[in-house]
Amino acid sequence: MIRDEARLDSEHEISPVVAGELNDVRSGAGSGSKEADIAANPLDDTVAGDAATGITGRSRRKHRSHRHQRSSHGHHRSGRSKLLLGLLALVLVANLFIVLLLGLRIHLSNKENSGLRVELAKAKEELDRVKPELAKSLGDIESLLKGQLPGLTRIEYDQVISLNEKYLKNIIFNKVNSKNLKGYEFRVVMQNDTLGTIWPRFKIHFFDDHGVHISTVQAGYEKEAMMQIDPLGPGEERAGSSAVVKLLDNEKMPYFFLIRLN
Numbered sequence: 001m002i003r004d005e006a007r008l009d010s011e012h013e014i015s016p017v018v019a020g021e022l023n024d025v026r027s028g029a030g031s032g033s034k035e036a037d038i039a040a041n042p043l044d045d046t047v048a049g050d051a052a053t054g055i056t057g058r059s060r061r062k063h064r065s066h067r068h069q070r071s072s073h074g075h076h077r078s079g080r081s082k083l084l085l086g087l088l089a090l091v092l093v094a095n096l097f098i099v100l101l102l103g104l105r106i107h108l109s110n111k112e113n114s115g116l117r118v119e120l121a122k123a124k125e126e127l128d129r130v131k132p133e134l135a136k137s138l139g140d141i142e143s144l145l146k147g148q149l150p151g152l153t154r155i156e157y158d159q160v161i162s163l164n165e166k167y168l169k170n171i172i173f174n175k176v177n178s179k180n181l182k183g184y185e186f187r188v189v190m191q192n193d194t195l196g197t198i199w200p201r202f203k204i205h206f207f208d209d210h211g212v213h214i215s216t217v218q219a220g221y222e223k224e225a226m227m228q229i230d231p232l233g234p235g236e237e238r239a240g241s242s243a244v245v246k247l248l249d250n251e252k253m254p255y256f257f258l259i260r261l262n
Contacts, residue, residue: 152207152256157184165259167191167198167232175253176244183246184253188219189239192232200229201262206245206254214254217242220262 136151153161155173162170169189176183192198201220207213219227219240227242247253 152211152258155254155257157253163188163259165202165261167193167200168202168259168261169237171259173254173257181244181246183244185242185244187239187241189237190229190232191237192234195234197234198232200232200240203260203262205258205260207256207258208252209255211256214251215245217245 155161157173157175160170160172167190169191171186171188173184173186176185186204190200199221201222204217204219205213206215206217217227218225219229219242221229221231227240229240230238232238
């Protein structure tokens with residue numbers, strides 16, 4: 001075994017020349033390592049270039065990403081602005097439409113109110129015109145319900161009663177009560193508002209409180225008239241008085257009267 005080891009040592013023994021060459025090579029390698037530290041290694045340059053290119057690419061991609069994000073944000077803000085402007089325009093159009101609609105309704109309401117006011121004025125005028133006729137008709141109905149003749153007017157003694165029957169203006173009744181005479185008399189005021197001459201002719205019918213006819217007085221320009229009245233000229237006004245109408249025993253004073261023009 002010792003022999004084998006010696007043989008191995010002998011086989012691995014290096015000659016001086018070879019050892020010198022190895023040393024030269026090592027020394028050259030040492031100086032070469034120093035020069036390699038100074039000189040640029042092509043592989044390192046390639047790696048560095050690749051690293052720089054990678055960094056530049058990442059920077060570019062990052063820049064493009066930031067630019068894309070800014071562009072996206074810009075487009076988003078632009079879309080929101082357009083949406084807000086559209087909504088604002090829609091609100092303005094809606095408000096304008098509402099204002100126009102309200103204005104149209106107000107105009108139509110004012111027009112309708114004007115028409116209603118005109119119709120109301122006409123109706124009021126018509127009512128004022130028919131009111132006296134209506135009152136007279138109601139009085140006639142009331143008289144009929146009471147069993148009396150329609151158109152009777154209650155006598156208010158010593159009071160002026162308006163007639164408004166063409167030329168008959170008013171009438172006043174007075175009681176006459178003395179020892180030798182009991183009855184009533186009346187005084188009529190007449191007025192001619194025309195341009196021609198008027199020959200007054202009328203009858204006054206008297207009734208009791210139950211509507212029963214008592215007597216009749218004829219007035220006119222005829223000689224046989226109980227109450228004589230001369231003709232009335234244009235614009236002339238005159239009063240005519242009757243004679244005393246005597247009452248029979250136990251006969252009451254008239255309660256109603258009715259005038260009829262002849």
